[in-house]
Amino acid sequence: MKEHYLKEELYHLLNHDRRIFDFIQSGSLDGVWYWDLENPENEWMSPKFWEVLGYDPKVKKPLANEWQAIIFQEDLPRVLENLDKHYKKPTHTFDQIVRYRHKNGSTVWVRCRGMAIRDEEGKPIRLLGAHVDVTDLKHAEREITRLSREYEKVFNGTQDAMFLMEVLSETEFRYIRNNASHQKKTKISLEMIQNQSPRSLLGEEMGDLVAGNYQRCVKNRKPITYEEELSLPGGDRVWLTTLTPIIEESEVRYIVGSAADITERKQLERELEMSANYDDLTKIPNRRLFFDRLKIMIFEHERDLGKFALIYIDLDGFKEINDRYGHETGDGVLVTVAERLKKTLRKSDTVARMGGDEFTVLLRDIGSQESIERVVKKIRVELQQEMNINGVICTVGASMGIAVYPDQGKDSETLLQEADTAMYVIKNDGKGGYKFSPR
Structure with a gap:
């Protein structure tokens, strides 16, 4: 093939004009x-x-x-x-x-x-x-290497589980890598996560769930933080996750995820909530939670012009069981009573232990006195059934006082006092019955 004429011309100049060589070696080389x-x-x-x-x-x-x-x-x-x-x-x-x-x-x-x-x-x-x-x-290479090493130290040295993903579109994402902490806590290795979509890594249901948060991050174009409970190879855990968008040329190109495992913290919060709002023995709402729900029920029924009933229950014969068979048997009776009360009520109703052998019930949206009596009679029948507590056969009854909102009161204290008063009337008249507040 014939050489290009410009190349031939340059070779000729190099052979005949040393200035050309000097220029090349000084201008393009060191x-x-x-x-x-x-x-x-x-x-x-x-x-x-x-x-x-x-x-x-x-x-x-x-x-x-x-x-x-x-x-x-x-x-x-x-x-x-x-x-x-x-x-x-x-x-x-x-x-x-x-x-x-x-x-x-x-x-x-x-x-x-x-x-x-x-x-x-x-x-x-x-x-x-x-x-x-x-x-x-x-x-420059050394600086890049230094920065890369520092990045690796931060990325893999942090206790938070971190992951990096590429944003392919507003609805499509591809995982690039995860750090050592993420691999340890989730049991998802780098090989497992690389180049995977949320669906291919986590399955359709969970993949769509986490992808929804990724989409929200892209749409907001700013960091978002949220709690999520995920079932991963490392087990069921609760995570506090922060997603940070990386914007290049006005587009979200990547998302950096940082997740802290808050499973134990959430468990402690639940335990504290249970301790604060639920009776330790029977696991039903305690006095504090009862009053919270009573106030909410008053507000809702005042707004909707509805009625509800408050039933105050005192067990008959419990003291004798406790004195004769001991507190362990007595505790078993209280647990059984709580379970039977829950069984007779709707999910929208509330049963609570006020202390000792006293319980309260809130019946939501009652239609008539007859409907209240049907529930009360059901409670009586249920509680009168024999209980086998660690081989000891026990039987209790119940004295019940009833107050209806707003007929017998429009505030918590009045309603509870009316129901309590009606209960003590039954208690003093021979026990084992129920009475509506005469107010």
Whole structure:
């Protein structure tokens, strides 16, 4: 194939005008060198090479030992080794980066390339080479490496479970990686998560659930934090997750996820809530929660112009059981009573233990006195059934007082007092019955 005319023209200029060569070697390179391999002590180095290293070219002799004196001595054997390979095998490229000591003591990184000029028999007789100062590049590489290592320390050193994903579209996401903490806590390895979508990693239902939060992050274009309960290979855990969008060229390109395992904290919160609002023995609402629900029920029925009933229950015969068989049997009776009361009521109703052997019931949205009496009679029948408490057969009854909102009161204290008063009337009249407040 015929050479391009411009290439031929350039070769001609190089042969006839040395200024062209000077321009090329000074304008595009940081040094040219030419080595006499038959007389290895002789080597010409272009002025720019010495200037790069901080020396005056005029004081430098065209000798190989000039550069060999300032090259890092650890690098020199590699240079000579690669040159020897190139001499023996022309296809072995001589191209490597070495370190030189600048006149001011700093390190200069130089890319050194060379090509052997051979005689008719293929023996290397000269070596033509070029130098390029790559110190800035090396410094940049080191800085990138430093930052990368710092990133890895932070990414893998944090106790939070972290993950990085690519945003393919507003609804499509691809996991890139997760940190060591995420792998340990979730039992999802790096190999398992890489290049997976939420669905392919977590399944359709859970994948769509977490993807919904990712979509919200993309839409909001700012960090979001939320709680989520996930079933992962590491078990069922509760996570406090923060998603941070990474915006490039006005688009959310990536999302960084950071999740703290709050399972134990949530369990403690539930235990504290149970302790504060539920009776330790029977596990039904305690006095505090009863009054909270009573206030809410008053507000709702006042708004809707409805009625509800408050029933105050005192067990008959419980003291005798407790005194005769002990507190363990008595506790068993109270637990059984609570279970039977719950069984007779709707989910929208409330049963609570007020203390000792006293219980209260809130019947929501009652229609008439007859409907209240049906529930009360059901409670009586249920409680009168024999109980086998650790081999001890026990029987209790119940005295019940009833107050209806708003007929017997419009506030918590009045309703409870009316129901309590009606209960004590039954208690004093022989027990085992029920009575509506006469108010």
